Amino acid sequence: MSRFKQKYWPPGIRLQVVCWYAAVFTIVLLLAGAASYHYFDNALESSVDTSLHIQARQIAEEITVGNDTIIIHDATGSLSGFNSTQPAEQQVDMNYGALVRLLDIHGQVLRETPASRSLRVPAQSITQPLRGQPWEGTIRMTDGQEVQFYSQALTANGKIFAILQVGQSLASMDALLRQLVALLFIVGSVALLLCAASSYWLTGRAFAPIQQVMRTARRIKAGDLRQRIPLPRAHDEIRALAATLNEMLDSLDQTIARQRRFVADASHELRTPVAVIRNKTSMALLGSQTQQDYATILQEINAETERLGHLVSDLLALARGDEGRAPFEQETLRLDLLVAASVASAKVLAEERGIQLTMCIGEPATVIGDETRLIQVVMNLLDNALYYTNAGGKVEVSVDKARNMARLAVRDTGVGIAPQHLPHIFERFYRADPARQHMAGGGSGLGLAIVEWIVRVHGGTISVDSQVGHGSCFTVLLPLATSAPLQSARDAG
Amino acid sequence: MRLLVVEDHPVLGKDLKKGLERCHYAVDLVANGEDALLLGETTPYDLIILDILLPGLDGWEICRRLRAQDRRMPILFLTARGEVDDRIRGLDLGADDYLVKPFDFRELEARVRALLRREGSTRSSILQFLDITLDTRTHEAKRGKRVIPLSSKEYALLRFLMSRPREILSRTTIAEHVWDYDAEHFSNVIDVYIGYLRNKLCAGGEPDVIQTRRGAGYQLKEPDI
Numbered sequence: 001m002s003r004f005k006q007k008y009w010p011p012g013i014r015l016q017v018v019c020w021y022a023a024v025f026t027i028v029l030l031l032a033g034a035a036s037y038h039y040f041d042n043a044l045e046s047s048v049d050t051s052l053h054i055q056a057r058q059i060a061e062e063i064t065v066g067n068d069t070i071i072i073h074d075a076t077g078s079l080s081g082f083n084s085t086q087p088a089e090q091q092v093d094m095n096y097g098a099l100v101r102l103l104d105i106h107g108q109v110l111r112e113t114p115a116s117r118s119l120r121v122p123a124q125s126i127t128q129p130l131r132g133q134p135w136e137g138t139i140r141m142t143d144g145q146e147v148q149f150y151s152q153a154l155t156a157n158g159k160i161f162a163i164l165q166v167g168q169s170l171a172s173m174d175a176l177l178r179q180l181v182a183l184l185f186i187v188g189s190v191a192l193l194l195c196a197a198s199s200y201w202l203t204g205r206a207f208a209p210i211q212q213v214m215r216t217a218r219r220i221k222a223g224d225l226r227q228r229i230p231l232p233r234a235h236d237e238i239r240a241l242a243a244t245l246n247e248m249l250d251s252l253d254q255t256i257a258r259q260r261r262f263v264a265d266a267s268h269e270l271r272t273p274v275a276v277i278r279n280k281t282s283m284a285l286l287g288s289q290t291q292q293d294y295a296t297i298l299q300e301i302n303a304e305t306e307r308l309g310h311l312v313s314d315l316l317a318l319a320r321g322d323e324g325r326a327p328f329e330q331e332t333l334r335l336d337l338l339v340a341a342s343v344a345s346a347k348v349l350a351e352e353r354g355i356q357l358t359m360c361i362g363e364p365a366t367v368i369g370d371e372t373r374l375i376q377v378v379m380n381l382l383d384n385a386l387y388y389t390n391a392g393g394k395v396e397v398s399v400d401k402a403r404n405m406a407r408l409a410v411r412d413t414g415v416g417i418a419p420q421h422l423p424h425i426f427e428r429f430y431r432a433d434p435a436r437q438h439m440a441g442g443g444s445g446l447g448l449a450i451v452e453w454i455v456r457v458h459g460g461t462i463s464v465d466s467q468v469g470h471g472s473c474f475t476v477l478l479p480l481a482t483s484a485p486l487q488s489a490r491d492a493g
Numbered sequence: 494m495r496l497l498v499v500e501d502h503p504v505l506g507k508d509l510k511k512g513l514e515r516c517h518y519a520v521d522l523v524a525n526g527e528d529a530l531l532l533g534e535t536t537p538y539d540l541i542i543l544d545i546l547l548p549g550l551d552g553w554e555i556c557r558r559l560r561a562q563d564r565r566m567p568i569l570f571l572t573a574r575g576e577v578d579d580r581i582r583g584l585d586l587g588a589d590d591y592l593v594k595p596f597d598f599r600e601l602e603a604r605v606r607a608l609l610r611r612e613g614s615t616r617s618s619i620l621q622f623l624d625i626t627l628d629t630r631t632h633e634a635k636r637g638k639r640v641i642p643l644s645s646k647e648y649a650l651l652r653f654l655m656s657r658p659r660e661i662l663s664r665t666t667i668a669e670h671v672w673d674y675d676a677e678h679f680s681n682v683i684d685v686y687i688g689y690l691r692n693k694l695c696a697g698g699e700p701d702v703i704q705t706r707r708g709a710g711y712q713l714k715e716p717d718i
Contacts, residue, residue: 345684372682379681
């Protein structure tokens, strides 16, 4: 039992559809059955009533009154035993005997068929016709049989001289109705079974394309994300499902490809400084060099490990950001002062490179965020601008407010970025100009990716505008202190 | 000053980190013995606060191995094991102090301060360099009579510079002692903080005492005349 329950509970969609179909169909069948039963019941009852009326009229025509005596002409011969007034000795089956009674105006039985003797007729059936209105109704016998009864007054010259009562057993009608119920039940059950079976089959057919999609999806393993589910020709839900899955595969494919490229790039970037260090140490190990040479080699190795350290730190920062584990402080900060301090500390580097670094602070701008990370944003943007600007160029930094955002802009007169590179500029290790990466002062290739990540976690946006040969402008928008709190690193990461 | 807190109790560990960070220490928190040993071996902490009962290696073993590798940072045992024999064992393994749980956080902080003081040149809780004074109890910095309001990071930076006067400190060294593990080392950020600190120290027109050593780092030094 429990295994059965395990297999079929909760019911699958196919079983559910079958159950719903069956339930709806059962209700429809019950309603139709009830309606037809009601209709037949009414129709049969009214036909009984009609036949009683006709019978009563026929009998009434055969009864006349002359000299205060009631004369019966039994022309039809249907009134066997009607003449006798003695009580019947035995019970008569009312199905076969005609039920006819003739009473005088005082309610005394003048004549009655044998079958009528066991009837207990309500008083109304006599009093109502005496007032001039025929009476009809159903009388339930002591043994449970039902009889439809009709009672009317007989008149001669406008004067009531007797009451005629005719009745008909409803047993045959009840039997007919019972048969009808049985028939409806059998037909209904068969129809219900057929309906359940066909709905099971139909849902199976309806799900066949989904099965098809499922089989294809199962074939696509993580290793081969280039496969796609073939779209069915009909523009239906299945096609939409397949298209959605394909879209998901596209984005997964891209993500995994990006991740692979990232790992490949990272290992390449890590390998280069390691190779340099190995090269230097092998040279040193060759021996026969002066003290001065050794010192130079050690300095170079030191510089290279520093570079390596930066790279690893950057990688770690991004990996933590991806995992949503990087903690961000939420301090209230003056962005303008932070930028001013950053620019001041970058002045030395700018002077060294012969670049004019200027700053334009419009008004105080307060934001909520992590001071250290925001300094990193400004410094990375400054490093980037100084790196891609040649001697004699200019780098301008400005802070102002735009609606409810603080706007930081770093504009340079550097080499610029070609339009085809612009969409990728914030990708990890993306370099518009691969030849430049080994120049002195070259970054890890992660600087802008880190900037983009930090800005995103702070609920801000970054955009870049560039013209080859004229320079670039990076614009960072951060929510001002009153507008939005720092969202959690996990949400944005 | 950068501390390593080794505590496997999830709530107590976080509370210790938070409390010590409020006192402007950079704090790394780990909950198991192996990680603690690895970090202790690779990072030049100024102090380690060590629990004894830990998953993985226990506190005794971590202390023994660190001392065997000639790691000299102060180690403070913070543990529920309060027997005299345990205390003796801990101190003999090379720990500098032993505090039994339950403890008052103010006492722990005072002991941390005392241990850090032992490393420096002065035994006082007030650090002094020329006319600059830094009270490690109240976290108040003064230049002459002028009180200098400092942010948490600026305080930590000044505290570190003043613990190593006249020493040339590379950006990496500064990052290792002022920032915790969660902050990656970013030398250009340190430049900006040095800038902040320099501005505040010289806001009254006093001479600059933080010298930039090109290619090497920074040095707290008497101004050149």
